[in-house]
Amino acid sequence: MALRTNHALRHPFLSPLLSSKPSVRTGKFSVRCSSVDSHEARKLVLEAKEKLEKDCCSLPVGKNGRDDEDMIYWFLKDRKFVVEDAVAKLTKAIKWRQEFKVSELTEESLKSIAETGKAYVHDFLDVNDRPVLLVVASKHFPAVHEPIENEKLCVFLIEKALSKLPDGKEEILGIFDLRGFGTENADLKFLTFMFEAFYYYYPKRLGQVLFVEAPFVFKPIWQLAKPLLKSYASLVRFCSAETVRSEYFTAETLPADFRE
Known part of the structure; x- marks a missing residue:
């Protein structure tokens, strides 16, 4: 039950694209989702990624940035794999992280x-x-x-x-x-x-x-x-x-x- 030390440095977003089926639990999706398989999910992630690069090129890249595929996938899941909705919500989240300076928050500063x-x-x-x-x-x-x-x-x-x-x-x-x-x-x-x-x-x-x-x-x-x-x-x-x-x-x- 104790936490393993290697989890402390993990990315806060999981990497579900490596699994055969996306793990979605709400709405019309289930744990073994039949409506969006891993191939389709991958396509939607790339579509959202390209849209973010085209329309929001000023947003940062890298971890928790506009090209972070794990983060893109998570917001797609949240918005039931509707690319436009996911991109809109993700854009707001990335801008907030930048303005709030989330990456600069540390044990010492707080x-x-x-x-x-x-x-x-x-x-x-x-x-x-x-x-x-x-x-x-x-x-x-x-x-x-x-x-x-x-x-x-x-x-x-x-x-x-x-x-x-x-x-x-x-x-x-x-x-x-x-x-x-x-x-x-x-x-x-x-x-x-x-x-x-x-x-x-x-x-x-x-x-x-x-x-x-x-x-x-x-x-x-x-x-x-x-x-x-x-x-x-x-x-x-x-x-x-x-x-x-x-x-x-x-x-x-x-x-x-x-x-x-």
């Missing part, structure tokens, strides 16, 4: 805010072999840090979690530990940013979100946030700390925050 312990990537996978991004809401004080600093930490940790995906796995688990949450921890703007980041820039990468031990004061925040999250709201599960312990981890892999 050391101060990371040391608050408000969020981190767990050292172990969950029982479904998903990397785990854990947020400790009681340690989040929006009045203390600039919003952009919280957003940078969020993106850095998403990237870190994705880099730990085992071969054949595509999604991560998000856990919001809401024990001790108070009104001073409420941050609708950040919650919205996080879900929008997953929707626009890391589509289909968030497998599930656990809201653990949500207190009564959190309910109004959720009622405001839920309509903004749209389909992502369906990924949320309200649960107890005991559920986290019994259903998502083994005794050896349980996060320290949930050990009794």
Whole structure:
């Protein structure tokens, strides 16, 4: 269950073009997709790549750039293999990565805010072999840090979690530990940013979100946030700390925050 060290440097996008069938799980596609076989998928990737080169030549190339075939393939899957839609969404994502300077985010540059312990990537996978991004809401004080600093930490940790995906796995688990949450921890703007980041820039990468031990004061925040999250709201599960312990981890892999 422990993470293997060679995963730490993996590209955050998988390389499904090497398989005989694209691994698609939603909409009209299935794990063994009959409507788009590997040959057709390859053609669509090259078509999207050529379109990006022609229409968006100013975009960067290389890893996470307009010629990154793994990234192109992932956005094609997300947009049900409609090239125009995939290119439009991918163009926005690449521009965002460039403007947000995602590649420049490092442990060192975020050391101060990371040391608050408000969020981190767990050292172990969950029982479904998903990397785990854990947020400790009681340690989040929006009045203390600039919003952009919280957003940078969020993106850095998403990237870190994705880099730990085992071969054949595509999604991560998000856990919001809401024990001790108070009104001073409420941050609708950040919650919205996080879900929008997953929707626009890391589509289909968030497998599930656990809201653990949500207190009564959190309910109004959720009622405001839920309509903004749209389909992502369906990924949320309200649960107890005991559920986290019994259903998502083994005794050896349980996060320290949930050990009794």
